[in-house]
Amino acid sequence: MAHSGINLIFEGQNLPRLLGGLWITIRVALIAIIAGGVLGIFLGVLRTFKNRFLRFILRLYLEFFRIVPTVVLLFLFYYILPKSMNLNLPAAEVATLVFTLWMAAEASDIVRGALISVPQHQVDSGLAIGLNRSQLYYYVLIPQSLKLMLPAMMNLISRIIKTTSLLLLISVLDVINVGQQIIEANQKQYPQGAFWVYGVIFVLYFLICYPFSLLAKKLQKD
Amino acid sequence: MNRKSKSWVLILTVVAALALIFPAFAKPTTANAASNDSSVSAIKKRGTIKIAVFQDLPPYGWVNKKGKLTGYDLALARQVAKDLGVKTKFVQVNANNRVDALNSNKVDIVLANFTVTDERKQVVDFAKPYMKVSVGVISPKSKPITKVSQLKGKDLIVTKGTTAENYFTAQQKDVNLQKYDSKTQQFNALKNGRGVALADDNSYLYAWVKNNPKYTVGIKSIGPKQYIAPAVKKGNKSLLTWTNKEITKLNKANFFEKSYNSQLKPYFGSEVKASDIIITNK
Numbered sequence: 001m002a003h004s005g006i007n008l009i010f011e012g013q014n015l016p017r018l019l020g021g022l023w024i025t026i027r028v029a030l031i032a033i034i035a036g037g038v039l040g041i042f043l044g045v046l047r048t049f050k051n052r053f054l055r056f057i058l059r060l061y062l063e064f065f066r067i068v069p070t071v072v073l074l075f076l077f078y079y080i081l082p083k084s085m086n087l088n089l090p091a092a093e094v095a096t097l098v099f100t101l102w103m104a105a106e107a108s109d110i111v112r113g114a115l116i117s118v119p120q121h122q123v124d125s126g127l128a129i130g131l132n133r134s135q136l137y138y139y140v141l142i143p144q145s146l147k148l149m150l151p152a153m154m155n156l157i158s159r160i161i162k163t164t165s166l167l168l169l170i171s172v173l174d175v176i177n178v179g180q181q182i183i184e185a186n187q188k189q190y191p192q193g194a195f196w197v198y199g200v201i202f203v204l205y206f207l208i209c210y211p212f213s214l215l216a217k218k219l220q221k222d
Numbered sequence: 223m224n225r226k227s228k229s230w231v232l233i234l235t236v237v238a239a240l241a242l243i244f245p246a247f248a249k250p251t252t253a254n255a256a257s258n259d260s261s262v263s264a265i266k267k268r269g270t271i272k273i274a275v276f277q278d279l280p281p282y283g284w285v286n287k288k289g290k291l292t293g294y295d296l297a298l299a300r301q302v303a304k305d306l307g308v309k310t311k312f313v314q315v316n317a318n319n320r321v322d323a324l325n326s327n328k329v330d331i332v333l334a335n336f337t338v339t340d341e342r343k344q345v346v347d348f349a350k351p352y353m354k355v356s357v358g359v360i361s362p363k364s365k366p367i368t369k370v371s372q373l374k375g376k377d378l379i380v381t382k383g384t385t386a387e388n389y390f391t392a393q394q395k396d397v398n399l400q401k402y403d404s405k406t407q408q409f410n411a412l413k414n415g416r417g418v419a420l421a422d423d424n425s426y427l428y429a430w431v432k433n434n435p436k437y438t439v440g441i442k443s444i445g446p447k448q449y450i451a452p453a454v455k456k457g458n459k460s461l462l463t464w465t466n467k468e469i470t471k472l473n474k475a476n477f478f479e480k481s482y483n484s485q486l487k488p489y490f491g492s493e494v495k496a497s498d499i500i501i502t503n504k
Contacts (some may be wrong), residue, residue: 011287012286012287012288012289013287013288013289014287016289017285017289078326078328079319079322079325079326079328080326082326082327082328083325083326083327088326088327088328169316169319171313171314171315171316171319173314177314180278181277181278181284181285182285183278184278184279184280184284185278185280185284185285185286185287187280188433
């Protein structure tokens with residue numbers, strides 16, 4: 001009975017279960033980051049256009065996802081959509097959808113900010129050599145703004161990854177949820193189990209998030 | 223954007239958010255007969271029953287080392303599916319989203335240590351209970367408390383928000399209550415001798431006393447009995463009737479007694495009899 005709690009991690013199916021939970025966490029986060037990132041760049045470009053109606057709609061979208069807490073968004077999509085629209089998605093898909101829309105909303109603002117920070121003379125020069133509007137974005141604005149948006153984007157990405165820890169609230173069997181099941185199931189045998197399980201989860205999250213920091217550093221230098 | 227249009231954006235955002243949320247309240251949450259996705263025939267047609275269970279509450283619903291869901295509620299859930307002739311799909315719930323899981327059609331039935339209360343009866347339909355709990359009182363074996371009258375003027379340890387706190391506050395005014403925030407705190411307080419006894423749901427106490435043999439459940443049951451029952455979506459008559467028949471049938475077959483012996487007895491120890499927990503009126 002008096003052995004250290006680390007055994008808990010390696011007992012039975014515990015470790016494979018934790019890693020299975022981690023895979024679900026990574027899958028939700030990765031799909032959201034990639035799909036949301038692409039959508040966010042597109043919307044960010046649209047937001048620099050002069051059309052007032054378009055800007056208003058996109059602003060509304062951004063503010064909705066920025067102001068409403070993620071927990072509320074998850075509950076909205078998980079419980080209220082099925083009730084009012086008869087759209088009953090599995091929990092992990094609801095989570096992916098919410099995180100994608102959230103990523104897109106916040107990314108659109110980062111992209112917009114970066115695009116309008118590209119110096120005006122770059123735009124003028126581009127126009128002077130006869131680029132049309134899409135060429136201007138493709139050759140001048142987007143390449144130059146990429147570097148400007150990197151720090152904020154990396155920040156957003158690690159926020160998305162960390163926020164997946166809320167998924168247990170809508171019963172997604174993510175790494176935190178599996179961890180809690182293991183802790184509760186072994187409460188009697190391993191009273192210190194929580195420390196070890198959360199310790200392992202801490203390391204796992206670090207292993208996912210840290211490469212993004214390294215990547216950002218590298219990209220910033222090049 | 224100027225200040226005026228900014229405030230408009232804000233207002234419209236709020237309106238849009240409300241518009242999203244509103245239909246949920248406007249729509250009655252009863253399942254109507256025409257489109258009842260959770261009726262017995264619909265479940266049989268689908269071939270799976272969606273059951274809400276706890277996955278972190280031993281010994282009722284939890285995951286064992288092999289990664290398999292197990293527990294007293296799970297034993298019932300599997301039996302229900304077997305008798306319906308369908309497969310099971312378990313949906314994990316927490317204490318506070320059991321009602322929503324039913325109302326949003328995430329599950330057909332809740333088997334998650336769901337205590338019947340008047341408030342909950344307004345929003346879901348409970349079938350016949352399959353378990354009972356009530357408030358119990360533990361005390362050191364050396365100075366056992368076996369009657370409420372022994373507590374008069376003494377300090378009793380409880381946790382805030384529990385049925386035990388409610389009962390003693392309302393019904394036993396001459397007992398001094400010491401209120402704590404968590405289970406861990408309350409048990410530590412008892413061990414340190416801060417009160418003469420401790421009151422909580424008796425099922426927790428049985429399990430705790432088993433690991434702390436210096437203490438005994440002196441008062442096994444006090445105050446009103448509370449029942450644990452399966453719940454279905456409000457108005458789902460078809461599944462409710464079927465479940466009631468099922469519970470009666472299982473009771474006759476001594477299913478709950480067997481389930482008690484295999485799932486709960488190892489946790490509760492020998493101080494408890496099956497009849498303290500399960501409902502045996504056949």
